[in-house]
Amino acid sequence: EVQLQASGGGLVQAGGSLRLSCTISGDTFDEYAIGWFRQAPGQERKGLLGIFGGDARTYWTDPAKGRFTIAIDDAKKTVFLQLNSLKFEDTAVYYCAAETTRMRDPDLTIGTMFRAPHAIGSWGRGTQVTVSS
Numbered sequence: 255e256v257q258l259q260a261s262g263g264g265l266v267q268a269g270g271s272l273r274l275s276c277t278i279s280g281d282t283f284d285e286y287a288i289g290w291f292r293q294a295p296g297q298e299r300k301g302l303l304g305i306f307g308g309d310a311r312t313y314w315t316d317p318a319k320g321r322f323t324i325a326i327d328d329a330k331k332t333v334f335l336q337l338n339s340l341k342f343e344d345t346a347v348y349y350c351a352a353e354t355t356r357m358r359d360p361d362l363t364i365g366t367m368f369r370a371p372h373a374i375g376s377w378g379r380g381t382q383v384t385v386s387s
Contacts, residue, residue: 256281258288258378260350265384266340274335276350276378283331284308287353287363290324290335291371292346293380299349301368305333306360313364342387347380 262274276288289304303324304313310326323336333350351374355363367374 256283256286256352256376258350258352258376260348260378260381263348263381263383265386268340268342268385268387270340270385272337272340272383274337274348274350274381274383276333276335278307278331278333278352281354283328285354285356287355287360287367288326288333289313289351289353289364289367289374290333291349291351292344292383293349294343294346297346299371301371303335304364304367306355306364308355308360311360313361313368315368337383340383340385342385345383345385347382349380350378352376 256278257280259277284307286307290302291299293299301315302318305324305326312324321339325334353363
């Protein structure tokens with residue numbers, strides 16, 4: 255099982271950018287699908303982007319298209335979430351999570367993570383992103 259640590263959040267003005275980091279330890283990095291999620295006050299936790307550690311294939315959800323990107327640094331075992339053109343409604347706690355792909359195809363693994371985040375076993379502590387209008 256992996257351990258995850260998210261960082262990089264903060265206060266930013268609308269239109270600004272932030273880069274969040276998710277550092278992963280404890281298991282073979284390339285056998286996991288890693289996802290970024292966010293949870294705004296009073297709302298459910300929702301998936302944004304995902305990436306497979308084995309070949310860096312990426313997955314988007316509609317809220318992330320056009321402004322957010324995901325990247326992986328194998329050597330540092332870190333997954334980055336680049337947030338651009340931030341809006342007030344992007345204010346939320348951002349989390350990273352991981353699921354092993356040893357028993358299931360990465361595409362199916364990410365799809366399940368996005369559909370049922372409550373079932374994910376490995377979460378990092380969230381990082382707060384606050385966008386001022």
